[in-house]
Amino acid sequence: MPNKNYKNNMRKTRKVRVGNIFIGGGHPITVQSMTSTFTSDIKSTINQIKKLEEVGCEIVRLAVPDMESAKVIGKIKKAVDIPVVADIHFDYRLAVEAAKQGVDKIRINPGNIGDKDKVREVVKACKDNKIPIRIGVNAGSVKAVKKDNFKKWDKKRWALEMVKEAMEEVKILEDMDFKDIIVSLKADDIERTAIANEIFASKTDIPLHLGVTEAGTMIGGIIKSSILISNLISRGIGDTIRVSLTEDPVKEVRVGFEILKALKLRKYGPEIISCPTCGRTQINLIDLVHKLEDEIYSNSDIRKKAEGLKIAVMGCVVNGPGEAKDADFGICGGKGKGIWIENGKQAKVIKESEWINQIIKKIRSY
Numbered sequence: 631m632p633n634k635n636y637k638n639n640m641r642k643t644r645k646v647r648v649g650n651i652f653i654g655g656g657h658p659i660t661v662q663s664m665t666s667t668f669t670s671d672i673k674s675t676i677n678q679i680k681k682l683e684e685v686g687c688e689i690v691r692l693a694v695p696d697m698e699s700a701k702v703i704g705k706i707k708k709a710v711d712i713p714v715v716a717d718i719h720f721d722y723r724l725a726v727e728a729a730k731q732g733v734d735k736i737r738i739n740p741g742n743i744g745d746k747d748k749v750r751e752v753v754k755a756c757k758d759n760k761i762p763i764r765i766g767v768n769a770g771s772v773k774a775v776k777k778d779n780f781k782k783w784d785k786k787r788w789a790l791e792m793v794k795e796a797m798e799e800v801k802i803l804e805d806m807d808f809k810d811i812i813v814s815l816k817a818d819d820i821e822r823t824a825i826a827n828e829i830f831a832s833k834t835d836i837p838l839h840l841g842v843t844e845a846g847t848m849i850g851g852i853i854k855s856s857i858l859i860s861n862l863i864s865r866g867i868g869d870t871i872r873v874s875l876t877e878d879p880v881k882e883v884r885v886g887f888e889i890l891k892a893l894k895l896r897k898y899g900p901e902i903i904s905c906p907t908c909g910r911t912q913i914n915l916i917d918l919v920h921k922l923e924d925e926i927y928s929n930s931d932i933r934k935k936a937e938g939l940k941i942a943v944m945g946c947v948v949n950g951p952g953e954a955k956d957a958d959f960g961i962c963g964g965k966g967k968g969i970w971i972e973n974g975k976q977a978k979v980i981k982e983s984e985w986i987n988q989i990i991k992k993i994r995s996y
């Protein structure tokens with residue numbers, strides 16, 4: 631069960647600065663996402679980051695597959711407010727350029743970029759620009775997979791290989807006196823991800839970025855991510871999260887915050903209680919609630935005003951008013967009109983076409 635002590639139970643981790651945000655060191659668990667645009671398409675990338683900012687995204691990662699993408703980071707940074715992370719594989723020159731462009735964090739695995747001199751170049755660029763590095767170890771790409779018959783591995787063995795590789799990557803950086811490190815250990819299932827994070831957490835004070843990789847589409851992805859994140863956070867493990875979904879990244883951010891909100895770790899918009907609908911429902915309640923959520927969550931001002939409010943949207947006037955009793959306000963639908971409920975009392979009748987406006991107006995009045 632969610633418990634307010636989660637905050638106090640957090641594992642003690644070192645504090646790492648990413649732009650204007652801190653990860654670890656007792657700071658609130660942050661929610662991240664990743665753009666799905668071509669990074670070199672500056673306009674689309676900025677537009678998508680702006681949408682992510684509106685829903686509350688706190689750190690955004692961009693794929694940097696080539697020099698063209700690395701060189702536009704400065705322009706993107708100027709147009710957005712949240713810290714930007716460059717996701718780089720293999721080519722150290724992209725990391726050096728991203729650092730020069732003012733990126734706030736680099737995700738790269740030092741073991742993938744070749745000889746020590748190249749790693750040293752990346753570390754120097756990060757030190758000069760005071761930016762951290764995230765080492766991201768994914769189950770499918772651990773080096774031992776290529777050498778060994780992984781089909782014989784059980785989940786624990788696999789998780790141990792992930793931890794071993796993460797520790798080797800950390801050592802490369804720490805041997806160069808670089809400590810601003812965040813680590814992620816991700817698999818596409820809960821077991822390997824949870825075991826790997828648990829073991830890693832017992833060995834270091836490095837902050838952990840949690841998530842299930844390739845988690846899938848909305849329903850399956852949300853379930854896997856929620857179970858993993860709540861399981862680890864309930865044991866004090868986890869400093870930042872990314873819910874990976876085959877979806878618009880805006881939804882990843884909303885899901886991430888909803889998980890933290892359910893665990894009572896972060897506040898995020900209102901609590902909307904809505905009924906499942908039944909044979910008594912005479913309005914398109916499902917559509918209505920989705921529209922209402924979009925209005926609230928796509929506008930950070932409204933979302934913040936609504937923080938902590940309980941809003942009811944019920945399908946009928948038979949059970950609705952009773953179920954909505956402890957909401958701050960809400961609507962119980964009839965045919966083409968509905969009853970406005972406020973502090974448990976039936977206040978007035980309003981037309982269906984006015985419901986969303988009325989709720990938004992009420993939120994703005996707080």
Ligand code: SF4
Binds near residue numbers: 907
């Ligand atoms: S609140 Fe009314 S419409 Fe909604 S499920 Fe209950 S009885 Fe049905």
